[in-house]
Amino acid sequence: MTPQNSIPECIVSKDERWVKQITPKTDDFSRWYLEIIQKTELADYAPMKGMMVIRPYGYAIWENIQRLMDKRIKATGHVNAYFPLFIPESFLQKEAEHVQGFSPEVAWVTSGGKEELEERLAVRPTSEAIIGPMYSKWIKSWRDLPVLINQWANIVRWEKVTRPFLRTTEFLWQEGHTCHETFEEAQKETLLILDLYKEFVETELAIPVLAGRKTWREKFAGAQETYAIEALMSDGKALQMGTSHNLGQHFSKVFNIRFEDRGQNLQYAWQTSWGVSTRLVGALIMAHGDDSGLRLPPHIAPVQAVIIPISMGNWKETVLPAARTIEDLLKKVGLRVELDAREEFTPGWKFSEYEMRGVPLRIEIGPRDVKSNQAVLVRRDTMKKETAPLDALSAKVPVLLEDIQTSLYREAGEFLKQNTHKALSYGEFKEIFETKRGFVKSLWCGGEACEDKIKDETLATIRVIPLESEGQSIQGACVCCGREAKTLAYFARAY
C-alpha cells in the first residue's frame, strides 16, 4: 500500500513546531537532555538542590520498568520485603570500606520531634548495614538458606553534582540482598542477576550492554567483587546501568550472620547485593532520543500508540467514531493506547507533541481515511508512514510495535559496534578519546598506576573487564605501560 499523507501541510504550522523545538543533540548534548526531560514532563526540579520530582509521564515509565523487572526477580525465586529508611551511625561504621565509601554522601537525621537523638541516623545510602542485623537474627541454620530478598525503595546520597535521573540526591531503586551457604553459590547468584539485568535491559529497554567485572578501584564499597552492565549513550559516554556484588563474608562477619552448616559447624554466610535504579530512565533518553525528542521502546512506553483524529469538517460525526473504534480494538488486544480528541490543539501540534514524547506509533485518521476504511500509521523510530485497513489494525499494530522494539535495539547495537574501538598502543588510545569517544577495548596489566594514568590523561576509566576474558590466558602488552597484560578491559568516559 502506498503511504498517503491524509492531512494538508497547512495544518502543521511552523509556530507550533517551534514552540516545542529542542536544542539539537549534536549542538549541546547536555542541554538537549535537560530540555527533553522538562518539555516531555518526565521530571521537574524540586526546590531543594539536587532533588527532582518524577512527573506522571516519567513515573509511568518507571512503573513499567518495575513491573517487568519485578516479574523477573520473582521468577528467579526472590521475594520482596521492606527494611527501615534509617540506619544508626554505628551500624554504618561497622564495615570499614563501606563507611569510607558512603559517609561523604550521607544525609543525617539528628532530631526527632523535639528531642535530639543520642545517635545520628543515616538516611539509607544503600541497605547492607540495616539488613545485616536482621539477617543475623533470622538465619540460624543452613536450612534457612538461601535467603533471597529484594526491596523497592528510595535512596539518598548527598551528591555534589546532580543531573535528573542520572545522579540525584534521592532516587528510586530495587536492591536485592541474598545469603548463601557457600562462596560458589553467592558467585552464581551474582552472575545470575548480572545476566538477568543484561537480558532485561536488552529485551525491554532495547539497549545493548557490556557485562563484566569492575576493577578494585571501581567496585562497590564493601564488596568482594562488583559486576556491572554498561551501555553507550549516543554522545559516546558510557553509563553504568546496574550492578551485582559478591559481598563475600565482609558484612556477615561484622554483623555476625552465622549459620550451622551441614556438617554442624558455625559459618559466616556468603552474601550478594544488586540493584538498578531510576537511572534507567535517563539511559532510555540518552540511548534512543533524537533531535525531535524521546523515542521510547514499545515495551516500556506509557503510551504505545496514540490515535489522532484529523479535525476537519464534520469530523465529530465521521472521524471521531472511527477513532474510538480503533481505540477499542487496540485496547482489546492489550495495548496501551490513547486517543487525543482535544479540540484546543490542532492535529499538527499533536503530531509534534507525541513525537517529542516518544510515543512509538501514531495512528492518524481523517475524513478521507474513514471513506476508504483505513488509517495512517507513522512509526516514531523511522518516521515511516504507511496506510492500513481498519480491520487489519488489531493484528498489524502489535507486530509493528515489536518491530519498532527490535529496530531500536538493532540501531543501538550498530551504534555500539561502530563506537567500540581497539587500541594497541597508548598513542592510538589517547587519540581515540581526543577525537571519537566510545568504548576502547585494550589490554591492561592490572596495575592501578596505569588505571590512574589513563584516567588523568584521557578521563577514561575501566568500565568492565569482560566476563568472557576472565580466567583466559592473555597474550600481549598493557596498552599503557607495555608490560605483560593480565586481562582485556573496556575503557570509556562515563557518567
Added chain:
Amino acid sequence: MTPQNSIPECIVSKDERWVKQITPKTDDFSRWYLEIIQKTELADYAPMKGMMVIRPYGYAIWENIQRLMDKRIKATGHVNAYFPLFIPESFLQKEAEHVQGFSPEVAWVTSGGKEELEERLAVRPTSEAIIGPMYSKWIKSWRDLPVLINQWANIVRWEKVTRPFLRTTEFLWQEGHTCHETFEEAQKETLLILDLYKEFVETELAIPVLAGRKTWREKFAGAQETYAIEALMSDGKALQMGTSHNLGQHFSKVFNIRFEDRGQNLQYAWQTSWGVSTRLVGALIMAHGDDSGLRLPPHIAPVQAVIIPISMGNWKETVLPAARTIEDLLKKVGLRVELDAREEFTPGWKFSEYEMRGVPLRIEIGPRDVKSNQAVLVRRDTMKKETAPLDALSAKVPVLLEDIQTSLYREAGEFLKQNTHKALSYGEFKEIFETKRGFVKSLWCGGEACEDKIKDETLATIRVIPLESEGQSIQGACVCCGREAKTLAYFARAY
C-alpha cells in the same frame, strides 16, 4: 460427600502444636497481636525504637493491597508520580495548622555529607508542603485542571508509642493530591475517594466500615474537612483505616496555586488529599484473626491455598505426583497456590503452621485419597472439612475461596452489628464503655466541651459523623449535655 479425615491423629503431635501456640486473644489481645506478627513472620522489630521490618509474608499482603488499590485509583482517572522525601522547614511552616499538627512528629535532617545544612529538612510526615510548590509551577489555567496525582511512598512520624503496622515511626502508604476548579468538585473528589476506600476495604479486606466526617478536633491538620472510614477490631476498639480530606484553599493560598478560570479571573485551586497505609495489614490481623492465628481473606492472601501431601509409605511415588497435579491445575486457573513437600516437617506441623499463617484453604492429599481420586479441603475460616474429586478442584476451589471471602465479611459484619449500641442517656453511654466497648451511636450537640468530657470520662472519641445524617434535621438531645442535638455521631475507643 462426607468429610473424611485422611490422616491418623498421631501425625499431629501435641508438641508441635504447642511450639506454635499463641496467647489466646481473649486473655491478652495486645500480646496476641504482637505474637501473631512475630510468629507468622509478617514483620519484625528493627534495632531502632519504633521501627519495623516488613518481612516477605507481610510485604506480600501489602503488594496485593497495592495492586488492588492502584487499579481502583487509576480506574478513577488518577496517575502516579513521585515527590521528594525531604521538605524544607520553611515550606512546612507555611500552613499554620499543618505545622502545628505535624512538627512534634518530624524527623529532621540537619547535615548532608560533611556539610551542615543552612535549612533543616523534614523527612516527609505527609507531602502537601512539597507538592504545593510544584503544583504552583504546573498549574496556570483551568485547562490544567483537574490534577489527579497519587504517590506510593514511605512516611516518617516520630511517634512516642508505637505498635507494628498500627503506628510506627516509618510506614508505607499511598497519598493522593488533587486540584480542582471549584469547591464542589473538590468535595465530590473527597467523597468519591471515601467511597472507593470503603468499597475496597469491604470487598478486598472483608472488613465492613463506617464512613463519615471527622469533627474539627479529629480532622487532618490543615484540612477544611476530613472524612474517614472506621472499622471495629475484634477487641471492640475502632481503627481508622483511611482518610480523605477536602483541603479547601488552605494550601493553595500559602503555596500560591492559582489558575485563570473560565471567566479569565485568577483563582486559588481547590484541593484534596487522601491516603491509606500499611496500617491496613494491622486491621486484617485484628479484624479476622483468632486464637490459632491469622485468617486472611482470599483476595489479599499471599497464598490462597496450600497443598499438603501426607507423607506416608511410598508417598513420593504416589501422593507427591498427585499433589503436583493439583498445584498445576489450580495455578492454571490463576490461583496463588503453594505445595509444601518439605520432608523435615510433618504434615501435622504444617497444618498448624498454615493455620497460623491464615492461608484460606488447606488441601490435604494422602495415599487413601489418591486411591479414591480425591482430596480433602479444609477452610481456615470455619475449619470445616470436605472431600472433593480431583477433577472437580479447579472449578470448586475458586468458588470455595469466594465463599470464604464472603463469610469473613459476613462474620465481621455480624460482629459490627452486635457491637454497635445506641445510648440515649449519658448513664447508658458510660455503662457501655465500662462493660462492652464497640461503637456507640448517639446524638451530639456539636460542642467540643461534650466531646472533651466524653473523652476524659470514657476514653471514647467521635469516630465519624455518618454521611447519611449530614444535612438532616435531627430531633433529640445531646447524649452528654442534654441540650438540643445537631447530629448523630459514632463514638468508640480507638487505636
